[in-house]
Amino acid sequence: MNWRYKLLLIFFSALFGLITLRLYYWQIVRASDLSNMGEMQYGQIVKIPAKRGEIKTQDGFPIVTNKVSYTVFVNPKEVKNKNETSETLASTLGIDVASVSSSLSLDLFWVPIAKEINIDKKNEIEKLNIRGIGFEQGYSRLYPEASMAAHLLGFLGKDDNGEDKGYFGLEGYYDRLLRGKDGEAVQIRDAFGKPILASLSQVSGQINGSSLILTLDRSVQFLVENKLKEGIEKYGASSGMVGVMNPKTGEIIALAAFPTFDPQKFFEYEEKLYKNPFITDLYEPGSTFKPLIMSAALNSKVVTPETKCNICSGPITMGGYTIHTWNDKYYNDINMVDVIMHSDNTGMVFVAQKLGLDKALSYLGKFGIGTLTGIDLQGEISSPLKPKENWYQVDLATIGFGQGISITPIELLSSISSIANEGKRMEPHVVSAVEDPEGMVSKIYPKQVDAPIDAKTAKVMTEIMVNAVNKGEANYARLKDYRIAGKTGTASIPILGHYDPNQTIASFVGFAPAENPKFAMLVIFDRPTASIYGAETAAPVFFSIAKDLLLYYGISPSR
Amino acid sequence: MKNHKIILYILIFTALSLGLTRLIISNNMSTSGTVLGKVSEELSKYQTENLLLSEKVLNLSSFLNISKKADKLGFQPKKTAYSITSVLPIAVKP
Known part of the structure; x- marks a missing residue:
């Protein structure tokens, strides 16, 4: 009897052990698989889209949201x-x-x-x-100000996988910061589809994008765009652009270019309009380049303001080319102050030759010519200066008056701003701070890139440019109550190996007020038809904008 | 014997009470899903409404809109400005 009893006991114990093992397998080893299968049956995966970061102007207004x-x-x-x-x-x-x-x-x-x-x-x-x-x-994306600062902002398109991607401008440059990460939530529901309170929804992975706070002043941008549009219509130009920068910090206050596009409907516009010409278009700057060469010569003490040009009594012939002044007027023994005032090409040839190729290339490098400025916008280009051994005598002569060299408008604005900033060149930037999804703000501080000239030279060059505004060919348009430093530019456009005298890039670059510059500005018109000269097209627009800016900033007249 | 009976009655009473409590709590929780669903829907509705209103506010406060309204109301750009202060000189000879 006993053995039957023991056999039964062993049998049932073994059965119990097997059941326990099997329970262990399903409830411990396969627990997560079964749980997932269960969730899939009564759980709903909900995609939580990430919000792309906003782009706000200086005053906190979301210009892109x-x-x-x-x-x-x-x-x-x-x-x-x-x-x-x-x-x-x-x-x-x-x-x-x-x-x-x-x-x-x-x-x-x-x-x-x-x-x-x-x-x-x-x-x-x-x-x-x-x-x-x-x-x-x-x-x-929503653009409450429509096409305002479109070139600066860029637009949001799609990549090859159909995902959102920023192109051009800030949307392109800061795409990774702006885009967030979509997340998923699993919500547990009962048989009627109602959520079950006892089971918490699991949210994973969703991160909103960071927002950008710009240095852009919305009021100034609005003003500049209106004035630029009026100027293009008035002077019959095919296009135009204006850049306004704080020379002490490199902050871009306004950047406008026409023709432009609507970033909301970018697909309705030609692709060539997407590029920001202020940072992508190369042009020969003409006379607006003269302050850089003159500053370099003054700083290296090869000339002083009183130095007289002994080759300026007539056109200069060199390497098969003849160099004239813009109005064919020549001044024997002209000094350096008057060279800038009269925008005398022969005088600038004299200065360039005094400077010499080695020093000229060195200073141009320090002014940032031929290199990227580092502005935080997608698409910036630059044209490197050719190697020293490829320079001819006539090349050195022509860069003295800004021809035979190609730069972008941002390069010129950035380098002229160094004259306004006691000789210190600042890196231009558009973003002043980044705000993460939790609201923490990280500031981006101004960065000094170089110091091409010393403060004393900068002061002297400023006075020479003030004199050019007061007594040069644009003096009729100046603001009489303010001291403004500036230079006109009328650059011939090279077409098929020669310069077309009837087609120009008319420009004006300057900063104000001269004693303590609040802003530096560059105005450019491409092929104006009403007049080819910068003094008659870009200069009036510059002074019109400057007048409003000086009032906007509450700057009292200096005389 | 009497003690055994008392313990048995207590156990039965405890089991019944716990069963009843569980019944009541489960009954309450069974409708909370409906409430949670309604709350989620309302929350989503208000979030969307909030976004739509923000969109409206931004469009109305844009310079584009303000300048159009200003034009309609007859506002003109200022032509002249007066300054009652001038920049102080760097040095003055007495």
Whole structure:
């Protein structure tokens, strides 16, 4: 009897042990798999879209922000009358019937029909009560100021995978900072689809993008764009641009260029308009380059303001070329102050020759000519200076008056600003701070890049430029109550190996007030037809903007 | 014997009470999902409304809009400005 009892006991113990092992396997080893399977049955994975960071101007106004938009999707398997549904959706959304029809014929559970529709359109479609239609909320870009500073901002497009990607300007340069990361939430629901309180939803991975706070002054940008547009129309130019910078910090206060585009509807414009010409277009600066060469010569003491030019009594012939002044007027024994005042090309040839090629190249390097300025915008280019051994005598002569050299407008503005800033060259930048999704702000501090000239030379050069404004060919347009330093520029455009005398880049560069500059500005008109001269086109626009800026900043007249 | 009976009654009473408590709590929680669902929907609705109103505010406060309204109302750009102070000289000879 005993052995039967023991056998039964062993049998049931073994059975119990097996059951325990099996329970251990399902509840401990396979616990997470079973849990996931369960969640998939009664849990719903909800995508949490990340909000792209905003771009705000100096005053905190979000010049680029996000608005609610919807993706319309359809479950083709639930649509009964595909033809009628295609026509209804196509007419409501304003898209091709064929594309809707082809989407509805797919053997899928989820097919997008239209993206980035606004709430009004969404409500209109909802009222149609079409079976199988759903909406996914997301965000798209909003530009409350429309095309203001479009070149500076860039736009948001799509990459090869259909994901949002910034192109050009700030959207392109700071794309990684601005874009966030979509997350997922698993929400547990009961049989009726209602969320269950006892089980917490698990949210993972969602991070909103960081926002940018710009150095851009919205009021100044608005003013500059209006004045530039008026100027282009008045002087019949094919295009124009204006850059305003704080010379002491390198902060870009305003940057405008026309023609421009609407970043909200960038796809309706030609691609060539997307580039910011202030940082991508190379041009020969002409006489606006003269202050740089003169500063270099003064700083290296090869000339003084009183030095007299002994080769300026007539045109200069060199290397098969003849160099004239812009008005064919020549001044024997002209001094350096008057060379700038009269914008005398022969005088600048004299200065360039006195400076010599080695020093000229060295100073140009310190002024940042031929290198990227480092401005935080996507797309900046520069044209490196050719190697020393490739320079001819005539090349040295022509850079004295800003021809035979190609630079971008930002290079010129940045280098002239160093004269305004006691000889110190600052790195231009558009972003002053970055705000992370939690609200923590990280400032970006001004950065000094170089010091091409000393403070004394900068002061002397400033006075020479003030004299040029007061007594030069643009003196009629100047602001009589303020001391403004500036220089006109009328650069011939090289076309098919020669310079066309009837087509010019007319410009004016300067800073004010001269004794304590608050802003430096460059105005450029491409091929103005009303007059080819900078003194008659760019200069009046410069002074018109300067007048409003000086009032805006509350700067009292100096005389 | 009497003690055994008392313990048994206490155990039965405890089991019944716990069962009843569980029943009441489960009943309350079963409707909380509906409430949570409603709260989530309302929250989502207000968040969307908030965004839409922000969009409206930004469009209305943009310079583009303000300048259009100013033009309509007849505002003109200022032509002249007066300054009652001038920059102090660096040095003055008495």
